[in-house]
Amino acid sequence: MHIDYRDNRFRHGIRRIAAIGILTAMGLVFHFIESLLPLLTPVPGARLGLANIPVGLAIVLLGVRGGGQVLILRIFLGSLLAGTFLTFPFYLSLAGGVLAFSFMAFTYTYGGAYFSLIGVSIMGAVAHNLGQILVAVFFIGGWGVMYYLPFLSLIAIPTGFLVGAVASYTLSHLQEVSP
Amino acid sequence: MNLKKYFEVLQIGDKILLAGIILFSLLGIMFPYLYPPGALSSAEVVISVQGQEKARMQMGNIPAEGLEVEVAGPIGIHRVIITEEGVRVIAPEKDPLKICEKTGWIKRPGPMIICVPNELAIWLESDEAAELDGITE
Numbered sequence: 001m002h003i004d005y006r007d008n009r010f011r012h013g014i015r016r017i018a019a020i021g022i023l024t025a026m027g028l029v030f031h032f033i034e035s036l037l038p039l040l041t042p043v044p045g046a047r048l049g050l051a052n053i054p055v056g057l058a059i060v061l062l063g064v065r066g067g068g069q070v071l072i073l074r075i076f077l078g079s080l081l082a083g084t085f086l087t088f089p090f091y092l093s094l095a096g097g098v099l100a101f102s103f104m105a106f107t108y109t110y111g112g113a114y115f116s117l118i119g120v121s122i123m124g125a126v127a128h129n130l131g132q133i134l135v136a137v138f139f140i141g142g143w144g145v146m147y148y149l150p151f152l153s154l155i156a157i158p159t160g161f162l163v164g165a166v167a168s169y170t171l172s173h174l175q176e177v178s179p
Numbered sequence: 180m181n182l183k184k185y186f187e188v189l190q191i192g193d194k195i196l197l198a199g200i201i202l203f204s205l206l207g208i209m210f211p212y213l214y215p216p217g218a219l220s221s222a223e224v225v226i227s228v229q230g231q232e233k234a235r236m237q238m239g240n241i242p243a244e245g246l247e248v249e250v251a252g253p254i255g256i257h258r259v260i261i262t263e264e265g266v267r268v269i270a271p272e273k274d275p276l277k278i279c280e281k282t283g284w285i286k287r288p289g290p291m292i293i294c295v296p297n298e299l300a301i302w303l304e305s306d307e308a309a310e311l312d313g314i315t316e
Contacts, residue, residue: 107192114192122193126200150207153200168188 010061019062020069023054027074028081030054035082046155049125049163051078055101056121056167061174064105071101088139092132099131100124117171121164125156222288222305224266226250226259229298238263238303252297259301266301268292 010019030050037048051074059067075097079090104124107115115123129152136145189197224241226234228250236246238261245262255271257279265286270277279294285303292301 111192114190115196116188116190116193118189119193119196122196122200147211150204150210154204154208157197157200 011063011066016062016066020058020066020073023058023062023070024073024077027051027054027070028078031074031078032081046152047159049128049156049159052100052104052121052124052128052163053167053170055097056104056117056124056163057170059101059105059108059120060117060167060171064109067101067105071097091135091139095131095135096128097131099134100128103127116164117168118161118164121167122157122160125160125163126153129153129156222303224261225302225304227300228252236261250297250299252294252299254296257294257297257299266292266303268294268299268301270294 010016030053034048034050054074055067055071058070062070075090075093076085079085079087079093082089084090101124104120104127107120107123108117111120129149133145133149133152137143222238224234224236224238225232226248233250234248241261241263243263245260248259248261250257250259254273257271257274258269260267260269265284267284268279268282270280274280274294274296279292279299282290282292285292285301288303288305290302293299
């Protein structure tokens with residue numbers, strides 16, 4: 001069963017602006033909550049990716065453009081609030097986020113018939129790791145960091161699964177709610 | 180939460196993607212074990228006492244059965260064991276904490292064996308960029 005989200009309620013006008021605001025705020029809160037969680041794995045860079053939930057929701061509800069807007073707003077506002085703007089964590093977050101978003105948007109737009117939102121989200125999680133590793137390679141100047149990629153992409157399966165499940169759960173309930 | 184419901188939602192693309200990622204990850208994790216880096220033979224082991232370099236050896240020149248070096252200091256003699264695999268130290272009985280012994284083997288450039296009471300430091304040096312211990316943010 002592929003859940004077909006033809007929910008156009010949030011695509012235009014003031015509802016769109018409100019939805020972008022809400023999803024960005026959600027992303028910021030998730031981002032903050034995640035930074036409070038201790039690292040559960042010995043692999044550096046492994047995270048839950050909770051902040052990807054609103055981005056996934058935005059891609060479905062607002063389209064690819066809306067998803068991109070939510071992502072960029074979250075990354076810039078998040079780094080300004082945390083005081084990491086234009087520092088290493090900011091670039092990590094930007095590269096991971098943009099690559100994850102591109103893969104998710106592409107998979108959702110062109111592979112919608114073959115992928116559920118869980119697959120889209122796992123794709124995003126793996127791409128997020130890839131983006132972060134590439135930035136780390138660029139900054140550190142050695143390919144040794146690549147060593148972590150297989151571990152990270154293995155961890156990306158449960159985390160991406162969780163994120164995708166939460167997003168599709170939210171969407172299926174959102175459809176029942178009358179605006 | 181009923182996870183089974185979500186497994187039923189998985190499409191054919193999802194399953195192929197999952198299989199692909201698992202395959203790639205396992206291959207990627209196994210790869211370094213299949214081809215262990217030969218970099219260590221070009222690395223050098225450095226023994227420094229009281230801030231002065233006392234010995235420096237190419238790891239490639241270490242005999243197969245290993246090498247044992249004794250370093251004397253104020254609290255006794257440290258035995259430095261060097262093999263092709265790496266370096267470790269056995270602390271003398273008088274060493275109160277034996278931190279250098281507890282460090283265990285160091286097998287790559289980066290970590291260091293340090294004994295403060297004897298002012299002894301041992302590390303591996305390599306021209307290639309050292310793998311990082313970690314990044315703090």
